[in-house]
Amino acid sequence: MILLRAIGLLLLLTMASLLPSSAAEADLRAIIAKFATATNFSATEAVVRELAASGDPAVERPLSALADGELYVRKGDSQVFVGKDGAGGVELLDPLSGKKAADAAKTDLTKIKVNNGLRRTIRDALGTLTLRAKDAGVRLAAATTMFKTPDAANIDPLEAAIAVETEPAVKAMFEQARAATVLVSDKPEADKLDAISVIAARGDRDALSLLTSVEASAQGAVKDAAAGTIGRINSTLALWDAGQNIWYGISLGSVLLLAAIGLAITFGVMGVINMAHGEMVMLGAYTTFVVQQVIRTSFPGLFDWSLVIALPLAFLVAALVGLAIERGIIRFLYGRPLETLLATWGVSLILQQAVRTIFGPTNQEVGNPSWMSGSFDVGQLAITWNRLWILVFALLVFAVLLYVMKRTPWGLQMRAVTANRRMAASMGIRTPWVDALTFALGSGIAGIAGVALSQIDNVSPNLGRGYIIDSFMVVVFGGVGNLWGTLVGAFSLGIVNKFLEPYAGAVLGKIVVLVLIILFIQKRPRGLFALKGRAVEA
Amino acid sequence: MRGNYSTITKMFSAGVIAAGLSMSAPAKAADDTIKVGILHSLSGTMAISETTLKDVMLMLIEEQNAKGGLLGKKLEAVVVDPASNWPLFAEKARELISKDKVAAVFGCWTSVSRKSVLPVFSELDNILFYPVQYEGEESERNVFYTGAAPNQQAIPAVDYLMSADGGSVKRWVLEGTDYVYPRTTNKILEAYLKSKGVPAEDIMVNYTPFGFSDWQTEVSAIKKFGSAGKKTAVVSTVNGDANVPFYKELGNQGIKAEDIPVMAFSVGEEELAGLDTGPLVGHLAAWNYFESVDTPENKTFIDDWHKFIKNDKRTTNDPMEAHYIGFNMWVKAVEKAGTTDPDKVIDAMVGVSVPNLTGGYSTMMPNHHITKPVLIGEIQADGQFETVSQTSGLVMGDEWSDYLPDSKDLISDWRAPLSCGNFNVATGKCGGKGTN
Numbered sequence: 001m002i003l004l005r006a007i008g009l010l011l012l013l014t015m016a017s018l019l020p021s022s023a024a025e026a027d028l029r030a031i032i033a034k035f036a037t038a039t040n041f042s043a044t045e046a047v048v049r050e051l052a053a054s055g056d057p058a059v060e061r062p063l064s065a066l067a068d069g070e071l072y073v074r075k076g077d078s079q080v081f082v083g084k085d086g087a088g089g090v091e092l093l094d095p096l097s098g099k100k101a102a103d104a105a106k107t108d109l110t111k112i113k114v115n116n117g118l119r120r121t122i123r124d125a126l127g128t129l130t131l132r133a134k135d136a137g138v139r140l141a142a143a144t145t146m147f148k149t150p151d152a153a154n155i156d157p158l159e160a161a162i163a164v165e166t167e168p169a170v171k172a173m174f175e176q177a178r179a180a181t182v183l184v185s186d187k188p189e190a191d192k193l194d195a196i197s198v199i200a201a202r203g204d205r206d207a208l209s210l211l212t213s214v215e216a217s218a219q220g221a222v223k224d225a226a227a228g229t230i231g232r233i234n235s236t237l238a239l240w241d242a243g244q245n246i247w248y249g250i251s252l253g254s255v256l257l258l259a260a261i262g263l264a265i266t267f268g269v270m271g272v273i274n275m276a277h278g279e280m281v282m283l284g285a286y287t288t289f290v291v292q293q294v295i296r297t298s299f300p301g302l303f304d305w306s307l308v309i310a311l312p313l314a315f316l317v318a319a320l321v322g323l324a325i326e327r328g329i330i331r332f333l334y335g336r337p338l339e340t341l342l343a344t345w346g347v348s349l350i351l352q353q354a355v356r357t358i359f360g361p362t363n364q365e366v367g368n369p370s371w372m373s374g375s376f377d378v379g380q381l382a383i384t385w386n387r388l389w390i391l392v393f394a395l396l397v398f399a400v401l402l403y404v405m406k407r408t409p410w411g412l413q414m415r416a417v418t419a420n421r422r423m424a425a426s427m428g429i430r431t432p433w434v435d436a437l438t439f440a441l442g443s444g445i446a447g448i449a450g451v452a453l454s455q456i457d458n459v460s461p462n463l464g465r466g467y468i469i470d471s472f473m474v475v476v477f478g479g480v481g482n483l484w485g486t487l488v489g490a491f492s493l494g495i496v497n498k499f500l501e502p503y504a505g506a507v508l509g510k511i512v513v514l515v516l517i518i519l520f521i522q523k524r525p526r527g528l529f530a531l532k533g534r535a536v537e538a
Numbered sequence: 539m540r541g542n543y544s545t546i547t548k549m550f551s552a553g554v555i556a557a558g559l560s561m562s563a564p565a566k567a568a569d570d571t572i573k574v575g576i577l578h579s580l581s582g583t584m585a586i587s588e589t590t591l592k593d594v595m596l597m598l599i600e601e602q603n604a605k606g607g608l609l610g611k612k613l614e615a616v617v618v619d620p621a622s623n624w625p626l627f628a629e630k631a632r633e634l635i636s637k638d639k640v641a642a643v644f645g646c647w648t649s650v651s652r653k654s655v656l657p658v659f660s661e662l663d664n665i666l667f668y669p670v671q672y673e674g675e676e677s678e679r680n681v682f683y684t685g686a687a688p689n690q691q692a693i694p695a696v697d698y699l700m701s702a703d704g705g706s707v708k709r710w711v712l713e714g715t716d717y718v719y720p721r722t723t724n725k726i727l728e729a730y731l732k733s734k735g736v737p738a739e740d741i742m743v744n745y746t747p748f749g750f751s752d753w754q755t756e757v758s759a760i761k762k763f764g765s766a767g768k769k770t771a772v773v774s775t776v777n778g779d780a781n782v783p784f785y786k787e788l789g790n791q792g793i794k795a796e797d798i799p800v801m802a803f804s805v806g807e808e809e810l811a812g813l814d815t816g817p818l819v820g821h822l823a824a825w826n827y828f829e830s831v832d833t834p835e836n837k838t839f840i841d842d843w844h845k846f847i848k849n850d851k852r853t854t855n856d857p858m859e860a861h862y863i864g865f866n867m868w869v870k871a872v873e874k875a876g877t878t879d880p881d882k883v884i885d886a887m888v889g890v891s892v893p894n895l896t897g898g899y900s901t902m903m904p905n906h907h908i909t910k911p912v913l914i915g916e917i918q919a920d921g922q923f924e925t926v927s928q929t930s931g932l933v934m935g936d937e938w939s940d941y942l943p944d945s946k947d948l949i950s951d952w953r954a955p956l957s958c959g960n961f962n963v964a965t966g967k968c969g970g971k972g973t974n
Contacts, residue, residue, distance in 0.1 A: 041926070115926040116705055212765075212766055216767065248755055251754065352581075363782060363811060384787075384791065456751065459812065501756075505744060505746075
C-alpha cells in the first residue's frame with residue numbers, strides 16, 4: 001500500500017514536472033509561429049519581446065538564429081525553422097529542439113529580416129536569459145550586455161546570479177552590471193554612490209559612457225560623485241591615449257619597415273632607384289591570394305596555415321621577377337639613376353596592367369586566418385592581433401636580413417661589391433651575379449612584405465602605389481645604405497605620424513611629416529645614419 | 539650616352555605603342571552606324587570601379603543591336619581609356635566627339651573627372667551621361683546626371699538613422715576622403731543636422747587622404763566619440779580603396795553595427811567583393827539600387843550580365859543601374875526626336891520615362907536629374923545588401939541643395955523659355971553661384 005502510494009506520488013510528481021514544460025513548449029511554439037505573419041520590423045520585434053518575456057531559456061536558439069539571419073519561414077505551410085546552409089540547399093532544424101526536421105531549397109523559404117534595432121533587442125533579451133548559462137563565456141557576455149544597456153528590472157536576476165556565481169571574473173562583471181542597473185533604478189542615494197565606486201574601478205570608456213549619461217540625469221551627491229569619477233577616469237584615459245598613440249606609431253612603423261626594407265637593399269645598398277618596388281609588394285600579395293584560393297578549393301583545413309605557405313612562394317615569385325628585371329633592364333643602366341628611374345617606372349606600369357589583365361581590376365579577397373583576427377586588451381589599450389603579428393614579422397625579417405648581410409659570405413660579397421666594384425671583381429667576385437642576386441633578394445623581401453600587407457590592405461593592382469613614396473621616404477630619412485637607419489627611420493616616422501594625426505588630422509599630419517623630412521634632409525643630406533668612407537663618394 | 543638615350547626612347551615609344559593599341563577602339567568609320575562613346579578608365583586607380591561600367595555599356599549596346607538597333611542603324615561602341623588621369627579625360631572626350639563623331643558619351647566616375655570634361659562638352663555641344671552619385675551643386679545643359687544627388691542618398695540616409703528604426707542616432711561622425719564629393723556632402727549634411735537641432739559638439743568631421751590604409755587612430759577616435767552616453771553613428775563618404783582597411787579595422791577593434799553603425803555612400807557590392815563581411819553584418823549603405831532587389835527586371839538584368847561577362851560571380855551595382863536607365867532614356871529620346879543630333883536629343887530628353895530595376899519608372903526632370911527611389915541596405919554575411927528601408931515614393935534629384943546658403947535660392951530648368959542651370963529665384967536672374 002505504501003509502495004503503491006509512493007509510486008502514485010512519484011507518477012504525480014513526474015507528471016507535474018512534465019506538464020508545465022510541455023504546455024510551455026506549446027506556448028513557445030505558438031509564439032514562434034507568429035514570426036510567419038510578422039510583416040515588418042516592429043511586428044517581428046513584438047514577437048521577440050513576447051518570446052523573451054516567457055523567460056524560458058529554450059528561446060535562446062530561435063532568437064540567436066534570428067539575430068544571425070538564420071530563421072526562415074517555409075513558404076508551403078508557414079512553419080518557422082532554423083536554417084543552416086548545407087550542401088544542396090538549406091538544412092531545416094526545429095527552432096526549439098534543434099533537431100533536423102527537413103531539407104529545403106532556398107527558393108522555398110523566406111528569411112525573416114532583421115535590422116540593427118532588432119539585433120539590439122535580441123541581444124538585450126538574451127542577456128537576461130543566459131545569466132545562468134553553463135558556459136562562463138556566455139555568462140560574461142550576458143553581464144556585459146546588461147552593463148551596457150542597464151535596465152532596473154534586471155537587479156533581482158542579477159543579484160540571484162551573483163549569489164551562485166563561482167567564477168571570479170564573471171562575478172566581478174555581474175557586480176558591475178548590477179551597479180549599472182542600480183544607477184538607473186530608484187534605489188536610495190547611498191546604494192547609488194556605492195555603485196558609482198564599483199563602476200569607477202573599471203575605469204574604461206564603457207564606464208565613462210555610462211557615467212556621462214548618469215551625470216546628465218542625476219541630482220545632488222550622485223551627480224557630484226559621477227562628475228568627480230568622470231574627471232578621474234578621463235585623466236587616466238589621457239595617459240592611456242598617449243600609450244595608444246605610441247603603439248599605433250610602432251605598428252605603422254612596422255608596416256613602413258616591411259615595405260621599405262626590400263628597398264633598403266635595392267636602393268640603399270645597390271643604389272638602384274627602383275620604382276617597381278611597390279609592384280613586388282603587390283606580387284607578394286597576389287601570391288597570397290592565389291595560395292588561399294587553392295587552399296579554399298582543395299585543402300580547406302589548411303586555411304590557418306595559408307600565410308606560412310604563401311611566404312616562401314611570395315619570396316620566390318617576387319625574387320624571380322626581380323631577377324628578370326635586373327638581368328633584362330637594370331644591368332644596362334647602372335650608374336644612370338634618371339634612366340633607371342624611368343625604366344623601372346615603366347616596368348611598374350606594365351606589371352600593374354598585367355595583373356589587372358590576369359586577375360581583373362577589382363579587389364581580391366584575402367582572408368585573415370583566425371590567429372590574425374580580433375584584438376585583446378592590455379589595460380585600456382586594444383591591441384589587434386594582425387598588427388601585433390605584423391610587428392613581430394617585420395622585426396624577424398629585419399633580423400634575418402641583418403644576419404645575411406653581416407654574417408654570411410654572400411652578404412660580405414654584396415657589401416664588397418657596393419663598396420668598391422673593381423676591387424671586388426679583381427678579388428674574384430663575379431660582380432654581375434652578385435648584383436643580380438642582391439636585386440632578387442631585395443625584391444623577394446618586398447614579396448614577403450606583400451604577404452603581410454595583404455592582411456591589412458586591399459589586394460588590388462594599385463596596392464604598390466600606396467607604399468612606394470613612403471618606402472623611399474623611410475630609406476632616405478634613415479640613411480641610404482644602412483639597414484639600422486631604415487629600422488629607426490621607419491619607427492620614428494610611424495610614431496611622429498601617429499602623434500600628429502589626432503591633432504592635425506590624417507591629411508595635414510602627413511604633410512607636416514613630409515615638410516619635416518625635407519627640412520631634415522636639408523640639414524643632413526645623408527639621413528639619420530650616414531655611411532662614412534669612400535663608398536659614399538663612389 | 540647617346541646610344542643609351544635612344545634605347546630609352548625606343549623603350550618608351552614601344553610602351554606608348556603598346557598602350558595605344560590597348561586603348562584605341564575599333565575605329566573603322568561606317569556611315570550606317572551610330573557611334574556611342576564610352577569614357578571610363580580601364581587602367582590606373584579608378585579602373586577597379588570603371589571597368590565594370592564599360593562592360594555594362596557594351597552589353598546594353600549589344601542588346602539594343604539585337605533588338606534591331608536605333609533609327610534603323612546599328613549602334614557602335616567607341617571605347618577610350620582616360621587612365622584615371624583627369625586632364626586625359628578632357629582630351630579623350632574631345633577625341634570622341636571631334637574625331638569619332640559619337641552621338642553621346644557615357645562616362646566619368648569621379649567629380650573631378652566630370653569637371654574636367656564639362657568645358658569640352660559645352661564647347662563641342664555633345665551629351666554626357668554621368669552615372670555616379672555626386673555632391674550636386676551643378677546643372678549643365680550637356681550633362682544628364684543619372685546618379686544620385688545628395689537629397690537622393692545622403693539626406694534620406696541620415697533621416698533613417700535619426701528614426702526609431704535606425705536607432706534614433708544623436709551623435710554623428712562624418713568620415714570622408716579628402717576631395718570635393720565628401721567635403722560638399724558633409725557640408726550639406728552638417729547644415730542639415732544643425733537644422734534638425736543637433737548641437738555642434740555632437741558632430742565630428744574627419745578627412746583622410748585617398749587610398750588611406752592605417753585606420754587605427756581614426757577608428758579609436760570614433761570609439762572615443764561614441765562613448766559619450768549618446769547613440770552614435772558614422773556617416774562615411776570614404777572612397778573606394780580606402781574602405782577595405784577601414785572596415786577591417788572596425789571589425790578588428792570590435793565596433794559592432796548594433797553599437798555604432800556605419801552608413802556608407804560609396805560602398806557597393808563591388809567594394810565588398812574584396813572583404814570578409816562576417817564581422818560587418820548590419821553596417822549600412824544608402825543607394826538607389828541593390829543587387830538583392832527582388833524584381834523581375836532586376837533578375838533579367840543580372841542574368842544578362844552574368845551571361846555577357848561569362849562569370850556568374852560578378853556583382854551588379856548602383857552606377858550600373860544608372861547607366862541602364864541613362865542608356866534607355868537616350869534611346870527613347872533619340873526615337874522621339876527622330877535624330878541623334880545632340881541639340882534635338884537634349885530637348886527631347888526632358889520628360890522621358892523608362893523602367894528602372896527596382897520596380898518603378900525613372901523620369902528625366904527639367905534639371906537634367908532623374909527621379910529614383912532611395913534604399914537603405916544592411917550588409918549581409920554573403921556580401922550582399924538587404925533592404926531595410928525604402929522611401930515610399932520616388933525622390934526627385936535636387937541639384938542645388940536647400941541647406942547651403944549659397945545655393946538655396948537657385949533652381950535649374952533647361953526647358954525652352956528659361957533654359958538656365960542656375961536661375962536665382964531671389965533676384966530673378968540666370969547665373970547664381972553655388973559652392974563650387
